Amino acid sequence: MNTGSFERTATHVMLALFAVLALAPLVVVVLAAMHPSGTLLSGAGLPDSFSLATFRTAWDEGGFSRLMTSSAIVAVTVVALTTVLSIPAGYAFGTMRFPFADLLFYVILTGIVVPFESLIVPLYYSFRDVGLTDSYWGLILPQTGLSISFGVFWMRAFFRSLPPELSDAARVDGATSWRILWRVLVPIGRPAIVTMVLLVFMWTWNEFLLALVMISDQTHRTAPLGLSAFQSRYGVDVPGVSAAAVFVAAPVVILYVLTQRQFLRGMLAGSIKG
Amino acid sequence: MPGIAFDQVVKRFGQVTAVRDLTLDVADGEFVVLVGPSGCGKTTALRMLAGLEAVSSGRILIGDREVQQLPPRQRDVAMVFQDYALYPQMSVYRNLAFGLQTRKVPREQVRQLVTDAAERLGLGELLDRKPRQLSGGQRQRVALGRARVRKPQAFLMDEPLSNLDAKLRVDMRAEIKALQRETGVTTVFVTHDQVEAMTMGDRIAVMRDGLLEQEGQPDVVYNRPANMFVAGFIGSPAMTFGRVGVEREGAALRLNHPALRLECGPVADVGDEAIVGIRPEHTRPWQDGAGLAGPFQGTIESVEALGRETFLGVRVADDLRLVVRADGASDHRLGDRFQFGVERGRLHLFHAGSEAAIAHSV
Numbered sequence: 001m002n003t004g005s006f007e008r009t010a011t012h013v014m015l016a017l018f019a020v021l022a023l024a025p026l027v028v029v030v031l032a033a034m035h036p037s038g039t040l041l042s043g044a045g046l047p048d049s050f051s052l053a054t055f056r057t058a059w060d061e062g063g064f065s066r067l068m069t070s071s072a073i074v075a076v077t078v079v080a081l082t083t084v085l086s087i088p089a090g091y092a093f094g095t096m097r098f099p100f101a102d103l104l105f106y107v108i109l110t111g112i113v114v115p116f117e118s119l120i121v122p123l124y125y126s127f128r129d130v131g132l133t134d135s136y137w138g139l140i141l142p143q144t145g146l147s148i149s150f151g152v153f154w155m156r157a158f159f160r161s162l163p164p165e166l167s168d169a170a171r172v173d174g175a176t177s178w179r180i181l182w183r184v185l186v187p188i189g190r191p192a193i194v195t196m197v198l199l200v201f202m203w204t205w206n207e208f209l210l211a212l213v214m215i216s217d218q219t220h221r222t223a224p225l226g227l228s229a230f231q232s233r234y235g236v237d238v239p240g241v242s243a244a245a246v247f248v249a250a251p252v253v254i255l256y257v258l259t260q261r262q263f264l265r266g267m268l269a270g271s272i273k274g
Numbered sequence: 275m276p277g278i279a280f281d282q283v284v285k286r287f288g289q290v291t292a293v294r295d296l297t298l299d300v301a302d303g304e305f306v307v308l309v310g311p312s313g314c315g316k317t318t319a320l321r322m323l324a325g326l327e328a329v330s331s332g333r334i335l336i337g338d339r340e341v342q343q344l345p346p347r348q349r350d351v352a353m354v355f356q357d358y359a360l361y362p363q364m365s366v367y368r369n370l371a372f373g374l375q376t377r378k379v380p381r382e383q384v385r386q387l388v389t390d391a392a393e394r395l396g397l398g399e400l401l402d403r404k405p406r407q408l409s410g411g412q413r414q415r416v417a418l419g420r421a422r423v424r425k426p427q428a429f430l431m432d433e434p435l436s437n438l439d440a441k442l443r444v445d446m447r448a449e450i451k452a453l454q455r456e457t458g459v460t461t462v463f464v465t466h467d468q469v470e471a472m473t474m475g476d477r478i479a480v481m482r483d484g485l486l487e488q489e490g491q492p493d494v495v496y497n498r499p500a501n502m503f504v505a506g507f508i509g510s511p512a513m514t515f516g517r518v519g520v521e522r523e524g525a526a527l528r529l530n531h532p533a534l535r536l537e538c539g540p541v542a543d544v545g546d547e548a549i550v551g552i553r554p555e556h557t558r559p560w561q562d563g564a565g566l567a568g569p570f571q572g573t574i575e576s577v578e579a580l581g582r583e584t585f586l587g588v589r590v591a592d593d594l595r596l597v598v599r600a601d602g603a604s605d606h607r608l609g610d611r612f613q614f615g616v617e618r619g620r621l622h623l624f625h626a627g628s629e630a631a632i633a634h635s636v
Binding site for chain 1: 321324325326345346347351352353355356357359360361362363372373376377420424430
């Protein structure tokens with residue numbers, strides 16, 4: 001075996017190992033969900049017979065129709081607002097010179113730097129005072145604010161990575177900054193934008209703590225909160241909570257699968273000469 | 275078609291002055307080349323003309339209009355960039371059409387103009403392709419087409435040929451020149467390549483460190499360089515220089531160097547010391563009776579064989595190295611002792627302190 005093929009084999013073995021490590025928890029959860037609801041489980045194990053009945057039970061008992069709708073409303077709105085606001089802001093920070101640009105950018109970055117958990121309690125009282133608790137806006141506004149920090153940071157890096165001649169050419173061709181952004185640069189930035197959308201969607205969809213604090217009524221509860229329905233004082237319905245976990249994870253996984261090509265390109269942008 | 279004028283234009287980037295008091299007129303329909311080494315301010319000057327850089331002070335005129343305060347879209351100029359700057363997600367057609375669509379030209383007219391420009395530049399078959407599916411030469415053609423299709427008041431070209439291979443560069447030179455002649459559009463072309471400047475420009479403007487050193491017709495700049503910088507920059511291989519003592523013999527001058535004695539005709543305003551400049555093409559291997567000044571002797575330090583001719587780097591003394599032109603067929607080796615002569619009446623004299631030209635062809 002020469003060095004090349006040894007290295008290749010070793011690489012594949014390592015990658016296979018990491019893939020197993022990454023996938024094992026998912027497989028355990030899916031297998032657990034295949035057991036009848038209420039079965040006492042300890043550790044991973046194959047069910048006696050594979051059944052999807054637990055999924056149906058969990059969907060109905062957890063009220064996932066409503067939970068998923070709430071999560072979708074919040075996540076889609078946050079993603080839409082973040083995208084629409086981060087792209088022009090990132091463009092301005094990435095390509096334009098204006099007074100206090102650096103200072104403003106650092107202010108925006110605090111959203112990434114400051115731990116969100118430390119803000120939740122004061123935020124709760126502020127939102128309660130203005131009547132935004134127990135509403136979708138109570139979830140949408142803080143998460144949009146946080147996501148914009150990342151979005152601006154991300155899009156600024158993307159716009160800075162573009163050759164300035166593209167904007168210059170469009171400017172000489174008669175385009176305004178607005179037209180350059182939407183007609184020339186954004187179409188090129190699809191991988192970066194898709195990556196941002198996917199990450200923001202994932203973070204918003206999976207957000208648990210904020211929803212737990214801000215929402216106490218049933219109408220506005222989001223999917224991650226639905227997992228708590230399977231916990232009682234006597235213990236946890238492991239097959240039920242596993243099925244619910246699959247529901248909660250599914251949208252992000254599906255979105256990733258649909259966009260993975262663009263996502264990988266976005267993550268690698270700038271690291272490899274195109 | 276209007277001309278262009280830079281009037282005492284200055285550009286500062288913080289503490290650095292990139293362009294100093296640039297005053298240059300480009301006549302209507304003229305092809306002017308800004309040439310100089312990297313960092314001399316030529317691209318900055320072009321970008322100020324395009325509106326891509328703000329002017330620190332001074333005026334820029336296109337025709338009768340002062341444009342230095344106007345955004346690029348109101349200047350009606352077209353620019354060709356070094357890296358082509360084609361829009362990668364758009365087809366060739368859309369690249370060509372973008373500027374017209376931005377200016378709200380009716381769709382049918384856009385189609386007509388784009389098709390005409392594409393046919394003229396041999397891009398007819400490529401209209402549906404994306405830039406990444408084109409060769410370097412084809413991309414450059416699209417960039418030219420994008421400039422041409424708008425029928426602008428001026429073409430601005432920023433080293434558009436520097437990414438092309440040598441052969442394609444020669445072809446594109448001719449093509450750009452033909453395009454300019456055909457359209458009659460005033461053109462400012464930036465390059466660091468003096469051959470490109472000499473072959474393309476109706477006039478060339480040589481810049482160094484933000485200053486315009488000399489402007490004029492290529493043969494004038496070549497034959498009557500204003501100073502040592504221009505003399506050394508324009509011409510390939512470059513003019514070589516030697517510091518000489520000056521002795522007067524009646525009206526004529528004798529130029530003395532321990533290893534080189536030359537005579538030249540009467541020159542006014544020359545001190546006891548000067549710099550003599552000799553172009554390689556005015557030197558030859560020594561031949562008795564050929565009417566050359568010499569013979570001079572030196573050691574061959576470099577041989578640059580170009581086929582038709584060979585340029586020999588000759589060390590005449592520790593402080594004097596000259597380049598001598600020989601036949602392509604000549605057989606010279608490194609380290610050989612070598613005798614050569616200099617054509618009479620072809621010397622350039624420069625002031626030893628200021629490096630400004632004192633006399634040419636003496």
